[in-house]
Amino acid sequence: MKNILLIGGSYGIGFEIAKLIEKDNNVFIASRTSENIENLNVTHIPYDAATDVLDVSKLPEIIDGLIYCPGSINLRPFKGLKIETFEDDLQINFISLVKVIQTVLPKLIASQQSSIVLFSSVAVSMGMPFHTSVAAAKGAIEGFAKALAAEYAPKIRVNVIAPSLTNTPLADKFLNNETKQQKSAERHPLKRIGQPDDIAQMAHFLISNQSSWVSGQVFHVDGGMSTLLVNG
Numbered sequence: 260m261k262n263i264l265l266i267g268g269s270y271g272i273g274f275e276i277a278k279l280i281e282k283d284n285n286v287f288i289a290s291r292t293s294e295n296i297e298n299l300n301v302t303h304i305p306y307d308a309a310t311d312v313l314d315v316s317k318l319p320e321i322i323d324g325l326i327y328c329p330g331s332i333n334l335r336p337f338k339g340l341k342i343e344t345f346e347d348d349l350q351i352n353f354i355s356l357v358k359v360i361q362t363v364l365p366k367l368i369a370s371q372q373s374s375i376v377l378f379s380s381v382a383v384s385m386g387m388p389f390h391t392s393v394a395a396a397k398g399a400i401e402g403f404a405k406a407l408a409a410e411y412a413p414k415i416r417v418n419v420i421a422p423s424l425t426n427t428p429l430a431d432k433f434l435n436n437e438t439k440q441q442k443s444a445e446r447h448p449l450k451r452i453g454q455p456d457d458i459a460q461m462a463h464f465l466i467s468n469q470s471s472w473v474s475g476q477v478f479h480v481d482g483g484m485s486t487l488l489v490n491g
């Protein structure tokens with residue numbers, strides 16, 4: 260059994276990952292809330308990524324997988340974006356994940372081969388209006404992940420998933436009625452919106468031994484959005 264640390268597994272994509280992996284792995288979920296995961300076979304660690312240092316006292320000596328889920332979608336015209344929004348987005352998406360990785364690095368190194376999975380966004384590979392803040396923060400993750408993957412190969416694999424709009428609490432304001440969902444589905448070449456399980460399946464693969472020859476990659480799980488031009 261692998262020991263997997265899921266930062267943010269209480270709802271959204273992380274919760275979907277937790278449901279997929281709880282039977283075959285020892286799963287540790289670090290998040291602010293835990294009501295949703297009471298029926299899962301996981302250990303909860305109270306943790307706010309924006310402010311806290313992760314309490315490692317409940318964690319084992321070896322961690323085989325680390326998945327970092329906290330993120331943000333602050334969409335506004337650039338001229339209306341406050342510098343504090345850039346700083347907050349950078350903090351929750353990137354700086355806090357660097358801190359977590361540094362905190363548990365000895366445990367990741369203690370594994371025969373560990374796997375880190377991080378989340379970017381379709382808005383990094385594809386320029387989209389009003390996305391400057393989140394695209395900058397997620398772009399930092401993609402560069403960081405490749406450099407870290409090179410530095411720690413073959414001991415630690417590092418990969419990134421870059422989703423398009425996916426039906427979770429984070430994306431609720433963009434998908435909270437039928438019309439918004441239909442419009443979003445229409446914009447995607449694969450003609451539907453993303454579901455948490457679409458993304459969770461890729462994360463599951465990336466922490467498993469099935470992906471043991473995969474590192475330094477960005478996986479565009481985005482309904483074809485970043486690469487396909489249909490009806491063009």
Ligand SMILES: NC(=O)c1ccc[n+]([C@@H]2O[C@H](COP(=O)([O-])OP(=O)(O)OC[C@H]3O[C@@H](n4cnc5c(N)ncnc54)[C@H](OP(=O)(O)O)[C@@H]3O)[C@@H](O)[C@H]2O)c1
Pocket residue numbers: 266267268269270271272273274289290291292293306307308309327328329330331332351378379380381421422423424425426427428429430
């Ligand atoms: N959904 C999308 O459309 C979409 C698109 C592109 C990229 N992404 C990226 O995919 C990742 C997962 O997104 P999601 O849609 O599943 O997000 P979500 O619905 O907001 O879920 C986020 C998870 O992270 C935890 N979390 C959030 N802030 C935290 C904090 N300060 N400290 C500790 N835990 C925190 C939440 O738990 P607690 O509240 O209990 O702490 C929750 O379990 C994010 O990085 C997001 O940027 C999502």
